[in-house]
Amino acid sequence: MLDRRGELFAYSADGLPTYRVHPSLAVFPGDCEQLIAVVRALYEAGVPFVPRGAGTGLSGGALASDDAVLLCLNRMTRILEIDEANARATVEPGVVNARLTREVAALGLHYAPDPSSQTACTIGGNVAENAGGPHCLKYGVTLNHVIAATVILADGAIVRLGNTDGEDQGLDLLGAFIGSEGCFGVAADVTVRLTRTPRAIRTILADFSSVGSAAQAVSDIIASGIVPAALEMMDNATIRAVESSIYAAGYPQDAAAVLLAEVDGPDEGVESDERTIAGICESRGARAVQVARTEKDRARLWQGRKKAFGAMGRIAPDLVVQDAVVPRTRLPQILEEVHQIAQKWDIQVCNVFHAGDGNLHPNIAYDGRDPRVVERVHHAMREIMHACVHAGGTITGEHGVGLDKLEYMPLIFPHDSLEAMCALRGAFDPEHRSNPSKVVPVRSCREWIGVSGSGTRRSPASASP
Amino acid sequence: MSATILERAVLASSADEVLDSIRKARESRQPIRIAGAGSWLDAGAPVNDASLLSVSPMSGIVEYVPGDFTLTALAGTTLDEIARVTRAEKQWLALDPCGSAVGTLGATIATASAGALASGYGTPREQVLGLEAITGSALRVTAGGRVVKNVAGFDLTRLFTGSWGTLGVITQVSVRLRALPETDRTLALSISDAKSGLADLLTAVRRAHVDMAAAELLNARAAATCQITDREGAVLLVRLMGNESVTTAQARALGALTDTLEIDGSVWDRLRGIEARQAAVYRFSRAPALLPSLHAAVTRALESEPQALTHATVERGVVRVLLPLHHDHPSEHAIDALGRLDATAVTERAPAKYRISRRAHFAAETPGARQALAERVRMAFDPDCILNPGILAEEL
Numbered sequence: 001m002l003d004r005r006g007e008l009f010a011y012s013a014d015g016l017p018t019y020r021v022h023p024s025l026a027v028f029p030g031d032c033e034q035l036i037a038v039v040r041a042l043y044e045a046g047v048p049f050v051p052r053g054a055g056t057g058l059s060g061g062a063l064a065s066d067d068a069v070l071l072c073l074n075r076m077t078r079i080l081e082i083d084e085a086n087a088r089a090t091v092e093p094g095v096v097n098a099r100l101t102r103e104v105a106a107l108g109l110h111y112a113p114d115p116s117s118q119t120a121c122t123i124g125g126n127v128a129e130n131a132g133g134p135h136c137l138k139y140g141v142t143l144n145h146v147i148a149a150t151v152i153l154a155d156g157a158i159v160r161l162g163n164t165d166g167e168d169q170g171l172d173l174l175g176a177f178i179g180s181e182g183c184f185g186v187a188a189d190v191t192v193r194l195t196r197t198p199r200a201i202r203t204i205l206a207d208f209s210s211v212g213s214a215a216q217a218v219s220d221i222i223a224s225g226i227v228p229a230a231l232e233m234m235d236n237a238t239i240r241a242v243e244s245s246i247y248a249a250g251y252p253q254d255a256a257a258v259l260l261a262e263v264d265g266p267d268e269g270v271e272s273d274e275r276t277i278a279g280i281c282e283s284r285g286a287r288a289v290q291v292a293r294t295e296k297d298r299a300r301l302w303q304g305r306k307k308a309f310g311a312m313g314r315i316a317p318d319l320v321v322q323d324a325v326v327p328r329t330r331l332p333q334i335l336e337e338v339h340q341i342a343q344k345w346d347i348q349v350c351n352v353f354h355a356g357d358g359n360l361h362p363n364i365a366y367d368g369r370d371p372r373v374v375e376r377v378h379h380a381m382r383e384i385m386h387a388c389v390h391a392g393g394t395i396t397g398e399h400g401v402g403l404d405k406l407e408y409m410p411l412i413f414p415h416d417s418l419e420a421m422c423a424l425r426g427a428f429d430p431e432h433r434s435n436p437s438k439v440v441p442v443r444s445c446r447e448w449i450g451v452s453g454s455g456t457r458r459s460p461a462s463a464s465p
Numbered sequence: 466m467s468a469t470i471l472e473r474a475v476l477a478s479s480a481d482e483v484l485d486s487i488r489k490a491r492e493s494r495q496p497i498r499i500a501g502a503g504s505w506l507d508a509g510a511p512v513n514d515a516s517l518l519s520v521s522p523m524s525g526i527v528e529y530v531p532g533d534f535t536l537t538a539l540a541g542t543t544l545d546e547i548a549r550v551t552r553a554e555k556q557w558l559a560l561d562p563c564g565s566a567v568g569t570l571g572a573t574i575a576t577a578s579a580g581a582l583a584s585g586y587g588t589p590r591e592q593v594l595g596l597e598a599i600t601g602s603a604l605r606v607t608a609g610g611r612v613v614k615n616v617a618g619f620d621l622t623r624l625f626t627g628s629w630g631t632l633g634v635i636t637q638v639s640v641r642l643r644a645l646p647e648t649d650r651t652l653a654l655s656i657s658d659a660k661s662g663l664a665d666l667l668t669a670v671r672r673a674h675v676d677m678a679a680a681e682l683l684n685a686r687a688a689a690t691c692q693i694t695d696r697e698g699a700v701l702l703v704r705l706m707g708n709e710s711v712t713t714a715q716a717r718a719l720g721a722l723t724d725t726l727e728i729d730g731s732v733w734d735r736l737r738g739i740e741a742r743q744a745a746v747y748r749f750s751r752a753p754a755l756l757p758s759l760h761a762a763v764t765r766a767l768e769s770e771p772q773a774l775t776h777a778t779v780e781r782g783v784v785r786v787l788l789p790l791h792h793d794h795p796s797e798h799a800i801d802a803l804g805r806l807d808a809t810a811v812t813e814r815a816p817a818k819y820r821i822s823r824r825a826h827f828a829a830e831t832p833g834a835r836q837a838l839a840e841r842v843r844m845a846f847d848p849d850c851i852l853n854p855g856i857l858a859e860e861l
Contacts, residue, residue, distance in 0.1 A: 085754035130616045141614065143623070144591055150829060157834040165825040166750030166809025167783060170857055171631075171839050172577075175590060175623025179616050199674050219532060225555075225644030266674060268710040325612045329532040357613045358533075397614035405617075412617060416604040420846070421619045423602070427841035439618060 002026040011070055014057040015117065018320060018368070019403055023050075023064035028072045032092070032150075032188045035076065039186065040156035042069060048433045049154075051182040053093065053125030056117040058321060059402025061129070061181050061438055068436070071186065073124045079103055080189060088147060088164070090191040093124025097131075100192075109194040112139035115398065116306050124187050130179030132398040134230035134305070137356040138264075141398075143178045145193045151177060153185040154433040164191050176424065181400050182435040184428035198264035201229070202274045203292040203301050206281035207255035211235055211339075211351075214257035215332040217284040218355040221261065222328060224280065226273050230262040231356030232305050235335075238350040238363070242304045245311040249304030255287070259355065260305055262298075308352045309363065315348065318368035321361055322381060324388035325397035328358040337387045338362055345380040347373075359397035360388065386411070401439045409441055419445070474500060474519040480636045483599045486518050487634070490851040491603070497851055499630040501541055501569030507814045508576065509629055510858035520571055523636060526550055528611070535594060535611050537639040540571025556642045559586035563737055563785070571635045577627030580737060581704070584780040585678035590626050592640050598625055598633035601847025611639045624842070630853040632846035646706040650716060651732060652725045653693055654701040656682065664757040666701070666723055667779060673718045679704035680779045681736065682760060687774040687787075691735040695726060701779070702732060739774060744787045745795045745815035749808040753782035759808055760784055766802035773799065785813075795819055820858075 595609025
């Protein structure tokens with residue numbers, strides 16, 4: 001347990017530097033028994049809690065105000081079982097994503113959802129956010145890879161969601177729990193599906209002299225029927241940030257945009273897909289197309305993409321990153337709009353994103369010490385979000401709503417939908433003890449109005465920067 | 466729609482009319498049985514004393530953007546119609562639930578019905594991007610969206626999928642599509658009924674990295690009903706979909722493992738339509754690696770019933786059993802034996818006293834906690850218990 005302000009400082013933020021909320025207490029259960037005991041003790045005491053994995057989240061979801069306890073799962077790091085015959089593993093929530101893949105690599109298996117933070121983020125956190133990553137284009141998101149979970153509800157009851165011994169029956173409570181951002185309870189263990197590592201993998205880097213032509217190439221690749229394992233795009237601002245950092249990957253610094261495409265599967269299919277993609281890129285004016293066939297070359301090409309977020313730190317002291325999704329066919333239009341919005345508000349936007357599924361990550365690096373800059377950044381972010389929603393998209397593809405996107409929820413969900421979400425949360429956690437102030441704006445929850453003593457909560461306004 | 470449905474059902478042509486029906490049902494405390502085309506009305510546990518509400522008039526494509534591989538349709542749209550529209554763009558929705566293709570999209574999603582293709586392409590749960598529904602609490606809910614990645618808010622899409630109409634009436638669904646593959650081949654492999662034959666073959670197939678779009682193990686009777694000739698005994702039907710070069714290599718790899726025979730792809734439609742009107746239908750499942758021994762156990766349990774049809778989705782660990790009804794009831798001996806199987810058991814449809822249900826027991830679970838949670842969820846969305854009450858009898 002940590003209760004001294006100095007020690008708790010590291011736990012006052014997650015991956016987003018813009019929100020800082022100081023918890024008064026952080027508890028670190030070491031195993032399932034301790035976790036259950038802690039949850040039950042908190043329930044008896046009437047104290048809400050905020051579950052937290054590695055704190056790499058990008059929506060301010062793992063922040064606890066001083067009337068809630070931070071419940072940290074990062075000490076529960078055991079891999080409980082690896083079931084090779086069924087290609088599954090059961091893990092405690094604090095197991096790091098990349099570590100799981102490492103542990104099963106010798107069996108020719110890996111854990112497919114690969115968020116960029118995978119060397120630090122935990123499976124428990126991945127489940128809470130329904131994490132994605134570049135390879136979810138082909139392999140699906142966390143939802144598609146979780147078979148069962150043992151969940152501790154806020155009142156301390158233990159429920160088994162999903163089924164490892166056959167089909168799941170009845171209501172898909174597991175599906176509802178995944179992506180519930182810690183608001184429905186805490187997973188004490190998770191059984192995940194492991195994926196057979198493909199025979200052949202090719203990574204292709206194509207550079208373009210315009211963002212528009214790169215976006216067109218993306219559309220063409222998808223329309224060809226190929227399902228790439230990954231299809232990522234980075235714009236010039238991102239390339240330059242990456243290439244001037246320690247993560248330099250050899251991307252051409254004068255390219256308007258680069259596409260990083262990956263195909264995998266049986267040898268025959270991969271050869272054919274590689275040729276098709278290279279051909280498409282060339283027909284859309286790619287200046288050069290590189291193909292990496294060895295593990296080493298592939299890792300080099302990927303390094304730049306995986307560390308892009310980290311490279312932003314060189315540009316300016318503060319960073320916000322959005323996570324909106326647009327239909328793929330609207331990508332060229334949206335990228336143009338983002339460019340115009342950036343110019344209008346005189347801010348720098350670095351676009352690095354999952355082009356294959358239309359999941360944008362506009363990164364805005366800025367100096368947070370200047371309030372006028374901060375205001376311009378907020379305006380720009382709001383306009384970008386509105387543009388994406390207007391194009392038929394959604395407000396978050398991977399990072400979750402947390403605190404960060406609470407204000408945008410009414411943009412995509414009518415009041416009845418938000419009320420339905422509150423009702424669902426109320427069924428899992430009638431007394432609002434588990435991560436109470438996240439995901440759904442308080443004013444949308446009928447039952448919150450006039451809530452009395454038990455289950456205290458803080459309005460999200462007190463947590464904003 | 467059958468004439469019976471036409472006579473009995475209230476037909477809703479819009480979400481407003483659905484909302485109206487729900488409001489009336491709440492006021493009069495008269496439960497509703499929800500239907501699409503009405504082809505699956507005897508599925509699930511019986512819903513008694515309910516009036517019938519059908520959304521089959523709510524049919525039609527709302528939005529189809531081939532470039533995005535996404536399609537939104539009203540709930541009453543048939544799967545056949547969706548197949549027709551998407552085929553014109555060389556795309557398809559990879560869902561082939563058992564039963565005919567006049568089943569509606571709404572019903573398929575509400576029951577999360579999966580067929581052979583769930584093996585390679587996932588169940589309805591993996592293919593739905595969003596939906597609209599009217600809850601039993603008269604809320605008009607928009608869940609998810611039309612884009613392929615979406616984590617905004619709590620996952621009402623997953624909650625409604627497979628909820629069997631107990632939370633709300635689905636009025637519209639957005640699904641993800643795939644490109645029609647260049648080649649689509651079907652091979653029939655002979656399998657001796659001995660457990661080790663199947664287990665060894667499946668292990669070898671996995672090691673050979675053969676990705677099968679579908680792999681269904683049919684018992685001799687099912688194979689005969691699907692008009693598969695030239696094969697004796699149980700047959701493993703394998704579907705290979707993809708590029709020409711890939712499927713050729715895969716077929717070759719399978720051919721090296723066992724005797725294969727290429728057959729026409731129409732067998733999959735025959736398999737989908739296999740169920741006789743007069744049958745009790747069950748699904749038994751375990752973890753996929755245990756499928757060979759589960760299949761052997763099911764075969765033994767059905768020794769007294771030679772007319773029984775079985776087909777197993779081997780990669781998902783599911784064995785589906787169609788037990789013929791003689792004078793409205795199945796063989797007691799067979800029911801008894803099936804009821805004692807150590808497996809997760811679900812009844813798709815059966816006369817009330819022949820329903821079999823079994824859920825894996827999890828020792829650490831707080832007794833009754835899961836049922837209490839499911840009940841709270843249901844009450845949150847249908848506080849007056851008017852939507853398909855009782856249909857998920859075993860669950861609650």
